[in-house]
Amino acid sequence: MDVGNKINSLRKTDEEKRKPTVMEEVVSWVKTIVGTLIAVLLITTFVFRTVEVQGNSMNPTLVHGERIIVWQLFYSPMFSDIIVLEHTDGNLHVKRILGTPGDHVDYIEGQMIVNGELVDEPYIAPEVSTNGFTFENLCQIRNHGEDCRVIPDGYFLVLGDNRNRSGDSREYGLVHESQIMGRVTLRFLPFSAFGIVN
Numbered sequence: 001m002d003v004g005n006k007i008n009s010l011r012k013t014d015e016e017k018r019k020p021t022v023m024e025e026v027v028s029w030v031k032t033i034v035g036t037l038i039a040v041l042l043i044t045t046f047v048f049r050t051v052e053v054q055g056n057s058m059n060p061t062l063v064h065g066e067r068i069i070v071w072q073l074f075y076s077p078m079f080s081d082i083i084v085l086e087h088t089d090g091n092l093h094v095k096r097i098l099g100t101p102g103d104h105v106d107y108i109e110g111q112m113i114v115n116g117e118l119v120d121e122p123y124i125a126p127e128v129s130t131n132g133f134t135f136e137n138l139c140q141i142r143n144h145g146e147d148c149r150v151i152p153d154g155y156f157l158v159l160g161d162n163r164n165r166s167g168d169s170r171e172y173g174l175v176h177e178s179q180i181m182g183r184v185t186l187r188f189l190p191f192s193a194f195g196i197v198n
Helices: 003-017 022-046 136-141
Strands: 048-052 067-071 082-086 092-099 105-108 111-114 155-159 180-189
Touching: 048 180, 067 082, 092 111
Parallel strands: none
Antiparallel strands: 048 067, 067 180, 082 092, 082 180, 092 155, 105 111
16 A cells, blocks of 8 residues: 555544534434434324324223324225224214215114124124114215115215214214225223224
8 A cells, every 4th residue: 555545544534533513413413303203294194193082982992082093004994994084173083984885774773784784783882772873864965866875985984883972974974085084003092901993
């Protein structure tokens, strides 16, 4: 190695050993913080978000005050999914999908019938009743004379598991797919109730 190369090598070593200035440290921290915030924003906007359960409409499946994770990325609403939707009043509602586009829905003698089959609902407490449930409100988005028991494209019937105390499709009609934020996948608070929600 010639003298010039030795000097360049020593200069590189000195530069590597040089401590960063205060300004360089600040810039480095700012980059890290901004990068982290952008990543969190992207994740909570497109992948998942946390929501606090408000009210008792999903008892006993979910209880007021519990914290849940809602999966949003590539989610397509499906029958019996527990979902979070954005109501027209701006509030978030946690409900269960019990009717999907094209489904023929009936409610006979306290039993939900979808496409001619009785829906097994083990998540409903024995004392819960859905007396007075009619599907007339579904007609509000249908053309006159069409069968109100068939759910149109892009819409979903949602109900609370606590039918006695739930504001849901019986009150505000079907919800549009654009209102559905995602599927409830996990309860993480309180820790004593931590687990998958299904």
